[in-house]
Amino acid sequence: MAASTADADPEAASCNGGSAVKGDKGPKGKGDEPERGNWSGKAEFILSCLGYAIGIGNVWRFPYLCYRNGGGAFLVPYLLMLFLCGIPLFFMETALGQFASTGCITIFRICPLFKGAGFAILVVNFLCTMYYNVIISYPLYFLAMTFRSTLPWVECDNPWNTAACMKLGEKEDGIEMNLTRRTKTPADEFFHNGILEISGSIGEPGGLVWPLVLCDALSWIALFLCIMNGVKSVGKVVYFTATFPFVILFVLLVRGVTLPGAVDGILFYISPQWEQLTNLKVWADAAIQIFFSLGPGWGGIVNMASYNEFKNDNKWDSVLVPVMNCGTSIFAGFVVFSVLGFMSHQTGVPVSTVATGGPGLAFVTYPEAITMLPWPHLWAFLFFVMLYLLGMDSCFVQIEAIISSVTDEFIILRKHKRLVTFCSCCAMFLGSLSCVTNGGMYMLQLLDWYSASISVILICIVEVVIVGWIYGCENFVRDVEFMIGKKVSLWWKLCWKYITPIILTFIFITTIAFNTPVSYNNIQYPKWAISLGWMSAAASMVWIPIYILYKIKITPGTWRKKLLSNLQPTEEWGPESPENRREWELQKSKKNTS
Numbered sequence: 001m002a003a004s005t006a007d008a009d010p011e012a013a014s015c016n017g018g019s020a021v022k023g024d025k026g027p028k029g030k031g032d033e034p035e036r037g038n039w040s041g042k043a044e045f046i047l048s049c050l051g052y053a054i055g056i057g058n059v060w061r062f063p064y065l066c067y068r069n070g071g072g073a074f075l076v077p078y079l080l081m082l083f084l085c086g087i088p089l090f091f092m093e094t095a096l097g098q099f100a101s102t103g104c105i106t107i108f109r110i111c112p113l114f115k116g117a118g119f120a121i122l123v124v125n126f127l128c129t130m131y132y133n134v135i136i137s138y139p140l141y142f143l144a145m146t147f148r149s150t151l152p153w154v155e156c157d158n159p160w161n162t163a164a165c166m167k168l169g170e171k172e173d174g175i176e177m178n179l180t181r182r183t184k185t186p187a188d189e190f191f192h193n194g195i196l197e198i199s200g201s202i203g204e205p206g207g208l209v210w211p212l213v214l215c216d217a218l219s220w221i222a223l224f225l226c227i228m229n230g231v232k233s234v235g236k237v238v239y240f241t242a243t244f245p246f247v248i249l250f251v252l253l254v255r256g257v258t259l260p261g262a263v264d265g266i267l268f269y270i271s272p273q274w275e276q277l278t279n280l281k282v283w284a285d286a287a288i289q290i291f292f293s294l295g296p297g298w299g300g301i302v303n304m305a306s307y308n309e310f311k312n313d314n315k316w317d318s319v320l321v322p323v324m325n326c327g328t329s330i331f332a333g334f335v336v337f338s339v340l341g342f343m344s345h346q347t348g349v350p351v352s353t354v355a356t357g358g359p360g361l362a363f364v365t366y367p368e369a370i371t372m373l374p375w376p377h378l379w380a381f382l383f384f385v386m387l388y389l390l391g392m393d394s395c396f397v398q399i400e401a402i403i404s405s406v407t408d409e410f411i412i413l414r415k416h417k418r419l420v421t422f423c424s425c426c427a428m429f430l431g432s433l434s435c436v437t438n439g440g441m442y443m444l445q446l447l448d449w450y451s452a453s454i455s456v457i458l459i460c461i462v463e464v465v466i467v468g469w470i471y472g473c474e475n476f477v478r479d480v481e482f483m484i485g486k487k488v489s490l491w492w493k494l495c496w497k498y499i500t501p502i503i504l505t506f507i508f509i510t511t512i513a514f515n516t517p518v519s520y521n522n523i524q525y526p527k528w529a530i531s532l533g534w535m536s537a538a539a540s541m542v543w544i545p546i547y548i549l550y551k552i553k554i555t556p557g558t559w560r561k562k563l564l565s566n567l568q569p570t571e572e573w574g575p576e577s578p579e580n581r582r583e584w585e586l587q588k589s590k591k592n593t594s
Helices: 042-053 056-060 062-068 071-100 106-110 116-145 186-195 210-227 231-241 244-257 262-270 274-278 280-294 300-305 314-347 359-370 376-409 411-435 440-450 455-470 473-484 490-513 527-541 543-554 559-567 578-593
Strands: none
Touching: 042 231, 042 300, 042 314, 042 376, 056 062, 056 280, 056 314, 056 359, 056 376, 062 071, 062 262, 062 280, 062 314, 071 106, 071 262, 071 274, 071 280, 071 300, 071 314, 071 455, 071 473, 071 490, 106 116, 106 376, 106 455, 116 186, 116 210, 116 359, 116 376, 116 411, 116 440, 116 455, 116 527, 116 543, 186 359, 210 231, 210 376, 210 411, 231 244, 231 376, 244 262, 244 314, 244 376, 262 314, 274 280, 280 314, 280 455, 280 490, 300 376, 314 359, 314 473, 359 376, 376 411, 411 440, 440 527, 455 473, 455 490, 455 527, 473 490, 473 578, 527 543, 543 559
């Protein structure tokens, strides 16, 4: 844990970024600590950030959001939120991680009173990585099925099919298949009955679905092998996992735009409905999408940046990654809607009917469309490889954030990092088993709905308040300028202190205001399940007030002294390298005397 500064004179120390560091003293025990390591080059950091930010949501969430919220008009609030909130947050978190060279718990040496936010990040990552790996195990199952002579979601003559199964666009007794609750497509029944073996509700958990357990286990084994050596192995793997999905996306786009009906689908996607800009929900969706797509508040950005060289110019990295993430989302929309337009052309069903978002797009609608293409096995294989790699990259960073945070907080474990990684993966695999039962999809949807939606926004609000107001924006800018050797413009200061906190507050309020009770496939959840969902959200957030109370309790002095001493940085806050630390101290002393 970070050393307490309770013995320092809080009256003489500036709460606004005045360090308690004395002389040239660096972090305690530094000489005995194993090295954290660094990226082998800048490319590894950029690719890891891209892999982390660009995930399955870019393919299954953004295109549907864009179409639903005004098509091309949605890009106006989306791009505004990117530049007013997304990029400033990304720059702030990379600067924090790179400056202090530490993980998401010990980064709160900058303001020890809020160290509980670091533990909150740990819990959020644990819960979300646990179920997210189940999501990326579905493409593994689909991949195995692409080696069968006939794709199993083409016809309605399989053991899992029901009397309600009907191919899209088919007619039976004068009734056309129209995606109502009365009829189901072969792809829908394959996913829900064949893969998930889904029960009737979350109250019917049933037993383990063993093929899914196997896919889940294989995915965890692959993750462990990729991250067991920390950034040394992750940095090499991302050269493939972060770049190959772009190749597949491009190939799928070329195939998609050459199909009949593709233009209609694309126009449906991008045609602007300007009147939607008067709808508050559209602005809220844009802000939330930018926020959750880039991934601030999860510790991943801070952790990846902590392995950068201290003098790396992270400002342009922090612009490049969000812009590429945004561009990929828009690009993926063309890939998706070109194929949906073709699907509409082939079946006579309107694009608005076949267009869906979330798992339904990735595991039902798009696979259904693929069956109508020549060489469906090839396109299915490429699509599910892409989904798996997009998900893997995000998992790399989330798990590495957990491992690095634990080993930075408890230095003795750094020598046993591979064992910590193995134990963490095993623990999350065991936790994920609740999501691979007959009722597992209901549990997965519950965790996805509640466990991170509010918690991560609250964590980001804590971060920007610390940087902008407690540590002090001027002090933070001074540190960033010292680190990158360049001036930081007034724009960044305005964002960190005013604009971004206001937008985060807007996101927090609208997330609560527009929150609806969780459901899956129009099946409503009972009250006890909704309570369980809110408990999963509270499981992370509760660490913030708990740690505040704990820190105040163990700090001697009056209430005022307790608060002041815990709002200023600890002795260990600052650059990790003794050389950089001495230069930093010298620069601070010059600025304080000027």
